[in-house]
Amino acid sequence: METQVMVVEEGSGPRRISVFDTTLRDGEQAPGNAMRPDQKLALALAIEALGVNVIETGFPSSSPSDFEATRLISQALTTAEFATLNRAVRDDIRLAAEAGGVENHHMQIMATGSDIHLEHKRGISRADGVKEIVDSFRYARSLGFTKITLGIEDASRGSAELLRPLIDASLEEGATTVALADTTGWMVPSEFGDLVARVRDWVPSSVNVSTHCHDDLGLSLANALAGIEAGADEVQATLAGIGERAGNTPLEELAAVFVYKGQELGITCDLKTEGLYEAFRLLCGSIGLVPPRNKAIFGDNAFxxxxxxxxxxxxxxxxxxxxxxxxxxxxxxxxxxxxxxxxxxxxxxxxxxxxxxxxxxxxxxxxxxxxxxxxxxxxxxxxxxxxxxxxxxxxxxxxxxxxxxxxx
Structure with missing residues (x-):
């Protein structure tokens, strides 16, 4: 299947892309990046000032620190909304609700998106994977959540026969976003664009499609852009691209594309770029990150x-x-x-x-x-x-x- 490029019709204006920051979750969970709740709060406020639409606070059920960070950040944000990551388990969802409440809270529920993970990580069947999604979505709605994301882990290695039933089940249970994760950074842009285009065809226009790309092949930004061209509505990114292994789509590089290529790509966003470097310096001070010489935008030699x-x-x-x-x-x-x-x-x-x-x-x-x-x-x-x-x-x-x- 060929990638479907979104064409902006003359006079229709650019397509607005939501920016979802996962610095405080995926970025923070990588080795050496752990932060205290107060550090995460300060960084969340700096990221909010950049115009990011959604800030992921962490994984509340994973530790008391993530629970407390979610509590602090959810109370402090004034313009951005916040998100948490949760397994398809009722206790995770309940703890996330206790930490941040349900207002302006994007409840992300992880689905198992590949047979590799079903067999070697989870030890469950495809049917079991669908069943737990149905149960967890129903439970989240019973608590009052109205923004619920199906976060498909390892979607890039999942077949259509596995992914389609998961997505259909989540739609029936009220999913408002489907997030496709290239968890191992395995795809090239043409492949990831095809995946996004396929899912975009499966879901109604009222449901957002989000990208979560890793940089194992150095293609996280390119894949995110291919996803946008194929119809994605949201990009998940991190400051300096920090995250598991080689990291995630870098927020600052994504911002640069919007500034300099947004018009010809027919896209726009709400990012305010002038504060990016100051936020990066705050991140460096929080986790002891040393800027490389040759990194785009943030590198010592970038300018x-x-x-x-x-x-x-x-x-x-x-x-x-x-x-x-x-x-x-x-x-x-x-x-x-x-x-x-x-x-x-x-x-x-x-x-x-x-x-x-x-x-x-x-x-x-x-x-x-x-x-x-x-x-x-x-x-x-x-x-x-x-x-x-x-x-x-x-x-x-x-x-x-x-x-x-x-x-x-």
Missing amino acids: ATQAGIHQAGMLRHPITYEQIEPHVFGRERAILVGRHSGRNVVRYVCEQVGVQAEEGLLTDVYERYVANRTNGECVSMAELGQIILEMVKREGDDRADAALEARV
Whole structure:
């Protein structure tokens, strides 16, 4: 089956996609990412400020900490709704209701979506899987839940013969969302798009289809986008893509696609991107996460360069190499000086600090402070400017005094 691409008709406007943040559940449950309830509350409020529609608080039945985090977050949120993850077990559903109540609460109930999990994890039959979904959905409705998600674990390895009865049973019992999980990060975009398109055909337009993609093949964002093109209404994502194993769809990268490609894809969302980096810093402080150099949007080098060819262009106009703009995500541009930098940046820095860029000076600064830097060592343009001023002053150049006075 070919992926069905959603085409926006002229004049109909972009399709609004809901953003579901699972940083505090899937992200937090990965090794090394555990947080205290107060830390999760602070992060939830930072994520809410980004315009996220739904924030998953945790798995209340898994620990007293997740129960308490759900209680705190459910009481503190003012614009976002919240979700919990629960097994298809009445006790899980009851505890989630006790922790957060039912108002604005997206009750996610896990279904077993593959024969692999039925046999090796659960030890139950397909019929048993359907039966527990029917019972748990009825129980959730009896408690007053009106937003109930069928969260299909390992849906990407499930056959249509297994998935369709689970989905049909949940629809009969009031499911408002069907969430498809590529739990092992196994699918490529064409495959995941086909899965979403198939399920989109099975469910009425009043029922949302959500994506939950893992990054084991490095395709979580690509798969989520394929899901959107195939008709998904919601994407589950995490800050910095943290989550089980290689992680989940990164919230910040998803946001970047909406900002820069949303119009041509015919999609929009409610995200406010300027606070993303501050939320990421809060996450790093909470779990001891060290930013990698090369990660999109959040990486230390995402908006930094030391290559002379790149710098020559960027000093004339940043658009030459910077299509993604740092300020959109709360970042700043960094032009760093290292052994791969050229004379152009030295000339530029001289001009910035008010020192005439004579050829002899350029050569001296370049050879002494740029060309021979080792081990990836870099300095900022401000630091190089200070070096130039001090060097010129040591050599008795009156221009340095004037330049230094101008900077004071």
